[in-house]
Amino acid sequence: MKVTIIGRWGAYPAKGEATACYLVECDDLKILIDVGSGSLSQLGTLIDLATIDVVFVSHIHADHIADLMTLQYAALVDTQLKRRKKKLQVFLYDPEASISFEFPDVIERHPLQPSSKVVLKELNCTFFETNHNVPTLAMRLQWKGQVFVYTADTAYCEKLAQFAKGADIYLTECSFYAAQQSIASTHCTSSDVAKMMNIVKAKQTILTHLPHYGEQKLLIEEVKQLTNYAAQLAKPFMTMTIKGEVNHAL
Numbered sequence: 286m287k288v289t290i291i292g293r294w295g296a297y298p299a300k301g302e303a304t305a306c307y308l309v310e311c312d313d314l315k316i317l318i319d320v321g322s323g324s325l326s327q328l329g330t331l332i333d334l335a336t337i338d339v340v341f342v343s344h345i346h347a348d349h350i351a352d353l354m355t356l357q358y359a360a361l362v363d364t365q366l367k368r369r370k371k372k373l374q375v376f377l378y379d380p381e382a383s384i385s386f387e388f389p390d391v392i393e394r395h396p397l398q399p400s401s402k403v404v405l406k407e408l409n410c411t412f413f414e415t416n417h418n419v420p421t422l423a424m425r426l427q428w429k430g431q432v433f434v435y436t437a438d439t440a441y442c443e444k445l446a447q448f449a450k451g452a453d454i455y456l457t458e459c460s461f462y463a464a465q466q467s468i469a470s471t472h473c474t475s476s477d478v479a480k481m482m483n484i485v486k487a488k489q490t491i492l493t494h495l496p497h498y499g500e501q502k503l504l505i506e507e508v509k510q511l512t513n514y515a516a517q518l519a520k521p522f523m524t525m526t527i528k529g530e531v532n533h534a535l
């Protein structure tokens with residue numbers, strides 16, 4: 286299993302980058318997790334959009350779905366040009382069905398619930414409702430015994446940390462600095478992240494959904510004060526493999 290950071294920002298993308306979007310590759314199966322603002326432009330430099338098999342959407346905040354709306358157009362054009370052979374499979378947590386796709390002929394919609402179990406070839410996916418201000422699912426993807434967990438957006442949540450326990454790769458949101466605890470409300474500060482890391486005990490931890498201000502290196506310093514587990518900041522096109530290798534492509 287290989288995980289690539291496509292977009293690492295919360296709220297809106299920094300210049301030339303994207304908000305939440307992550308590519309997971311299990312052999313030839315290509316999965317996108319969240320499709321934030323700017324993500325397709327970034328992704329197009331790496332892979333052919335027609336090769337994306339599956340999309341998982343954690344919640345319907347715009348910084349996680351903005352480019353999902355344009356991905357449906359890419360799926361339509363690629364299908365018309367016979368570059369896309371199969372429907373794009375979109376699994377989304379949208380209990381109120383606020384999102385509608387214009388081209389159901391090219392997209393197969395699969396509503397998710399916290400109790401959903403999705404099996405794609407040898408990949409097993411389970412979900413956990415996070416502590417956020419709209420319905421949001423964290424995801425645990427297991428493939429050949431290798432485990433990747435994505436927290437999506439959440440405030441501190443001990444049960445979510447239990448759900449993520451033992452992950453090989455733990456991709457966690459970190460929206461605020463430690464000193465901002467009073468305003469973090471529906472997101473994690475670096476202190477929250479560290480406390481959850483002590484429960485998760487992951488082999489690799491990556492901080493994402495980052496703030497647009499301050500010195501981001503401080504997030505890592507603050508995490509280090511509360512845990513002995515190492516963490517890194519997400520960077521564009523950074524890849525992680527289960528074997529513990531981290532390659533900085535940029």
Ligand SMILES: [Zn+2]
Pocket residue numbers: 295296305346348349438494
């Ligand atoms: Zn967000």
Ligand SMILES: [Zn+2]
Pocket residue numbers: 344346417438
């Ligand atoms: Zn959100």
